[in-house]
Amino acid sequence: MRPRKRPAVPRLRPPYRATPLLRRARFQASSRREASSHDLRRRESRRHWWRNFGRRVRVAPRRARRGRDALRLRPRRRRAHGAAEVLDQLTHCNCRVLTDRLQFFGGIGGRREVMEDGTELRFDHGAPYFTVTNDEVAQVVGGWEARGIVAEWKAMFACFDRATGKFTDFEKEGSTKKYVGVPGMNSICKSLCSEDGVVAKFGVTVGKMDWLQDRSSWSLASLDGKDLGNFDYVVATDKNVGSPRFSGLTGRPPPLDLSLFPRLSVMVQDIPVRPCFALMVAFSEPLAMVPVHGFSFNNSDSLSWAFCDSSKPGRACVPPNRQSWVLHSTAEYASKVINHIGPRKPSVDALAKVAEELFREFQATGLSIPQPIFMKAHRWGGAFPAIAIGGDDKCVWDKSMKLAICGDFCASPSIEGAVLSAMRGASKIMGCLNCPSGL
Template identity: 50%
Template sequence: MTTVASKVAVIGCGISGAVCASQLARNGISVTVFELGRGPGGRMSQRREISEDGRELTFDHGAPYFTVTNPDVMSLVHDWESRGLVAEWKERFGVFDCVSKKFQDIEKEGLRKKYVGVPGMNSICKALCNESGVQHRFGNGVGKIEWLEDEDMWSLIGVNGEHLGHYKGVVSSDRLTFIPRVTSATGGPPIDMDVAPEMTLKVKELPVTPRFVLMLAFGEPLPSIPLKGFSFKNSEVLSWAYCESSKPGRSSACERWVLHSTVKYADNIIAQTGHQKLSSDTLTKIAEELNCEFESTIPVNSLPFFKRAHRWGSAFPSTSIADEEKCLWDGKKRLAVCGDFCVSPNVEGAVASGMAAAMKFTDILSSS
């Protein structure tokens, strides 16, 4: 079991988990990333769709871009930029007032740098989890995480009951690690509350907000929209919109837009449907409602040849739970929790949290 001494398991391969895994590996710590999904990204995933006429369409349907103010995060972003993983999205943004039907508060180009992954937002996570020293297991959800007191290590069991190995430390970048889910091997949360009571309580009580997104594709540009990204003012249905096809590294064969609903709209829908998986008919109805609001506020010159709705049920935290430390940490059991919900509900917050969690392990394992 000597090879176990420096092993760390990272659960979840969104940007926070991917950054943490990369930083650990760069510091000589063996790391394995477990991700229930088919690939990395989390809310930075890129959605691939096929239209009725056979065209492949891509959408960053979660995080559209990110900005950076933290110097440590900026240093990392500059490294990604030099590797061609990110690029600056040089477009103007603003606000659309649904009462006056006018665009307002248009930003001057370059006022605040906006970065995007190239050719998709998930490109960053893909590259990080393929770096030297990082092993990844996609499609492998963790159903049980047991603390072995006598052996001073963790044992991981997959959602299907498969033994996933023993680890000196565990990083969770997935808040569902502390919340019961149907796919759990035991029917309860992967980590029992008795193992980490304070962490569990903080994560379980974290308030989150839902969103619906609408992905649209048009055969022609929309000249009635002078901006490539804007928020909505005085709308109870839509919160903001951005033009996916205007980002660097994206195909411009057709014009693609992603619209986000308001929290109020999403709450009303969920109050009617519950949190179970939505039927295709329900999602089609939601797509029609969101598109109708879009067309009634901003007249467009053509109809979309593709439209599809997606629900983000609990991906948007509305507060943070570890402002100063940037992650939750149990040094005795070598257990860390990182994510945007620890620092700030955006990509920069998630990156900073992943870096902080990696530093905790680097300090403790390098001194042991």
């Protein structure tokens, strides 16, 4: 039996008007036929518009048609400005976030080195691991662990007494859960920067931040004077945003003129820091006389910690028996060197001299340390804050200027402190946008 042919729905031309009955017939006929791509885009755009009606936002249809919510914070073209630590919460608030950092040269942390034979080496020359005690941060880290971004480093730690030449205070494996990024510590920031709706820019240094009172927004410019646009909110994660230390590093005034913001100047003008030098070394064979994967130093004038970087989960060494270690200097040693060579970026010769001095101290432990196949030093001039300025809020927040200052220097000098500070700063912004907080 041949199927019945549906009657064609008459289409009227202007100046005639379709009656309600004809409009209903047209809708039924259009719903029966397969929707075109144009129809799908229109429906999706309308759905987004009605869902966000009254929230002073508008839809970016090009992103919406790809199945993602891309909402502007205000009808005019502005964006929230933040760093990687606050992206996860802000993207859950359906806000389009452009990420940048006041001093973010080149990329996202980590260190990649290439030997003369072409072998590639990777080092976590900053924070070797992190622990979690706060319940809020534990929930976030649990999500990272489930996604394979971080993993537990089941390593044994101890303390080495330089005077006696013996290991003491052995820490049992698993007594304190230590997390590391997989395959590197920079995996956490990389994952946050790859979230939907996030635009990450590298190699751009914010050189000037101007508050536009009449527009209630921020105008940002790069260090070379290039206009970076206007933004509703600014999240600063660099402790030198208003510090004279920025001038010592770049030869230019700090991005934020604290003379215009007296309340902030008391808190963020000059945050004391503890400098450090990191020594990255690689050996062709394991250190047989070192029974642990990490240890601190007692009675050493120049070394504070040593970590076997290649023992972390997700690290690969070629050949398999090769070991890579990262050594951290004491703050006293680093301060003495920086006072001698100045605050600017150290020269290659200066770093080579530091590497030789630190490695000699490592060999002087009597642990039969062989000659390395690779050795290089790196300076952390102000990576480790000496105080926390955030108080109970764990961040510095100015609602009238829509400015949040977050970082480990606001909560505690650790990765956990940085994450907690970022979560509190993101919650402040989401409260202004009437978005639910939490992940």
